[in-house]
Amino acid sequence: MRTHRVPDFDAPVEGELTSVTVAGRAVTVTVAGGEFYAFDDTCTHLQCSLVDGEVEGRSVVCPCHSGTFDVTTGMVISGPPKIALRTYPARLVGGALELDVAE
Amino acid sequence: MSAPAPPAGSGPVLVVGASLAGATVAVTLREAGFAGEVMLLGAENALPYERPALRKQYLTGRVSVEALLVQPASYYSDNRITLRLGESAVSLDPGRRLVRLTCGEQLPYGTLIIATGASNVRPPIPGIDLQGVHQLRTLADADDLLSAVTGARTAVTVGMGFIGCEVTATLTDLGLVVTAVDGGPGPLWGPLGPELSAVARGWHEQHGVRVLTGQGVTAFLPDATGSAVAAVEVAGGERLPADLVVVGVGARPNTGWLSGAPLDLLAGAIDVDTDGRTNLPGVYAVGDVTITRDQRTGTHRRHEHWASAIAQGRRTARLIAGLPPERPEPAYFWSDQYDKTLQYSGAHDADSHLVVRGDLSRPDEPVTAFFLRNGTVTAVLAVNDGKQFRRAQRLLGLSPNPTDLTDPAVDLRPLAQPAPALPG
Numbered sequence: 077m078r079t080h081r082v083p084d085f086d087a088p089v090e091g092e093l094t095s096v097t098v099a100g101r102a103v104t105v106t107v108a109g110g111e112f113y114a115f116d117d118t119c120t121h122l123q124c125s126l127v128d129g130e131v132e133g134r135s136v137v138c139p140c141h142s143g144t145f146d147v148t149t150g151m152v153i154s155g156p157p158k159i160a161l162r163t164y165p166a167r168l169v170g171g172a173l174e175l176d177v178a179e
Numbered sequence: 180m181s182a183p184a185p186p187a188g189s190g191p192v193l194v195v196g197a198s199l200a201g202a203t204v205a206v207t208l209r210e211a212g213f214a215g216e217v218m219l220l221g222a223e224n225a226l227p228y229e230r231p232a233l234r235k236q237y238l239t240g241r242v243s244v245e246a247l248l249v250q251p252a253s254y255y256s257d258n259r260i261t262l263r264l265g266e267s268a269v270s271l272d273p274g275r276r277l278v279r280l281t282c283g284e285q286l287p288y289g290t291l292i293i294a295t296g297a298s299n300v301r302p303p304i305p306g307i308d309l310q311g312v313h314q315l316r317t318l319a320d321a322d323d324l325l326s327a328v329t330g331a332r333t334a335v336t337v338g339m340g341f342i343g344c345e346v347t348a349t350l351t352d353l354g355l356v357v358t359a360v361d362g363g364p365g366p367l368w369g370p371l372g373p374e375l376s377a378v379a380r381g382w383h384e385q386h387g388v389r390v391l392t393g394q395g396v397t398a399f400l401p402d403a404t405g406s407a408v409a410a411v412e413v414a415g416g417e418r419l420p421a422d423l424v425v426v427g428v429g430a431r432p433n434t435g436w437l438s439g440a441p442l443d444l445l446a447g448a449i450d451v452d453t454d455g456r457t458n459l460p461g462v463y464a465v466g467d468v469t470i471t472r473d474q475r476t477g478t479h480r481r482h483e484h485w486a487s488a489i490a491q492g493r494r495t496a497r498l499i500a501g502l503p504p505e506r507p508e509p510a511y512f513w514s515d516q517y518d519k520t521l522q523y524s525g526a527h528d529a530d531s532h533l534v535v536r537g538d539l540s541r542p543d544e545p546v547t548a549f550f551l552r553n554g555t556v557t558a559v560l561a562v563n564d565g566k567q568f569r570r571a572q573r574l575l576g577l578s579p580n581p582t583d584l585t586d587p588a589v590d591l592r593p594l595a596q597p598a599p600a601l602p603g
Binding site for chain 1: 564570
């Protein structure tokens with residue numbers, strides 16, 4: 077596992093989404109209950125970009141066909157996707173986003 | 180309250196129709212811990228699959244057959260769901276609790292779930308049987324169309340409901356020159372009304388599709404061989420060149436095999452309550468074969484969408500498994516056409532009027548719209564505006580200030596919060 081740092085990270089407020097590129101991957105970040113959650117930006121259904129979606133509690137809803145994932149685990153909650161999202165442990169350290177990416 | 184489900188263990192659960200709705204019943208029974216025997220009978224020689232992508236991403240090669248499957252093959256054996264594919268039911272004897280198959284075999288059941296879906300209407304137009312005149316409902320239909328698309332230059336689509344509109348868009352995206360013909364006033368006029376029909380027409384016309392509405396097809400005309408279609412003749416006499424044709428003019432519930440059983444039908448569909456109960460004990464129905472009676476309002480509605488197939492399948496399975504019902508979700512569907520994704524939720528009626536957030540005359544901008552009846556939101560829809568769509572969905576059944584709905588600067592989220600109670 078490798079920890080990636082995004083310096084001067086413009087952190088989203090609670091319930092909002094923002095995306096960053098880490099190790100060549102588009103990763104979307106949200107804050108729920110004060111915790112940072114990071115996951116692949118690409119919906120596993122038809123590859124829509126989740127950063128344009130909506131956060132509802134601890135889930136993220138895809139803007140295209142309302143596929144809904146648990147941001148804490150990446151598991152599909154409802155809707156057309158069948159494959160879980162990849163998630164990354166994330167935290168804010170001194171204004172930088174730190175993301176753990178398994179090799 | 181409602182009548183109790185038949186006791187579990189009084190015989191196998193037989194699901195007739197390996198549709199999305201039927202497969203969802205079987206899968207949900209197992210998820211709910213139901214331990215009894217479950218058999219899924221399917222007329223098509225294919226594992227249960229989902230249909231929405233058949234007229235879009237499957238045709239363009241973006242998704243494979245595997246991606247359409249409700250579950251991989253191993254799921255059914257791992258979960259003791261017996262699959263019998265390529266076999267149809269021909270009659271039902273509810274007194275003896277038997278379903279007779281094409282091969283003559285009779286299958287006993289304790290609980291029967293009818294999920295035989297619907298079939299596309301084949302209008303009695305001369306030439307409908309010509310090679311190159313396609314329907315699009317099943318995986319086999321999609322594979323036929325896919326092989327016909329290679330080498331075709333021109334196409335005519337007949338009917339501009341969801342299937343017709345999506346196929347028109349897909350064939351256009353694939354490079355064919357498409358003419359879309361509809362006997363009604365405009366694309367999606369029935370489900371979405373005149374304002375949104377005009378928007379959908381604009382999408383097609385922007386992509387070079389000729390849209391002919393208010394025009395019936397009078398004949399499919401053959402080529403020199405006499406066996407394959409070459410043109411479509413419309414009521415005005417014009418002949419539209421067509422290397423291939425796709426007809427999508429509605430569907431009829433597959434209830435023919437039930438003609439001998441005293442099952443209540445309404446408008447050709449099986450009359451069920453929101454949990455899938457029919458008038459016969461131990462017999463349920465789910466999906467496109469049904470018309471649902473809302474116990475609260477007494478009204479009936481047909482739901483023929485992906486999400487309703489799953490919701491109905493889940494509700495009926497939970498009832499049979501003895502679990503409490505899930506909170507009913509509002510109806511939901513989507514339609515992908517070109518680079519547009521339309522999402523709709525709720526149920527508007529003729530008394531609902533449209534309120535738009537955004538500008539319908541600017542097709543490339545995201546837009547969200549609300550149907551209101553006496554100030555109450557009956558349905559919401561959005562085009563390429565998924566975030567606002569979710570926020571709008573929370574307003575279903577509420578009566579927000581319409582000027583807040585139309586102002587893109589107003590955050591929709593607080594409007595869904597209950598207003599503070601007035602003093603006194």
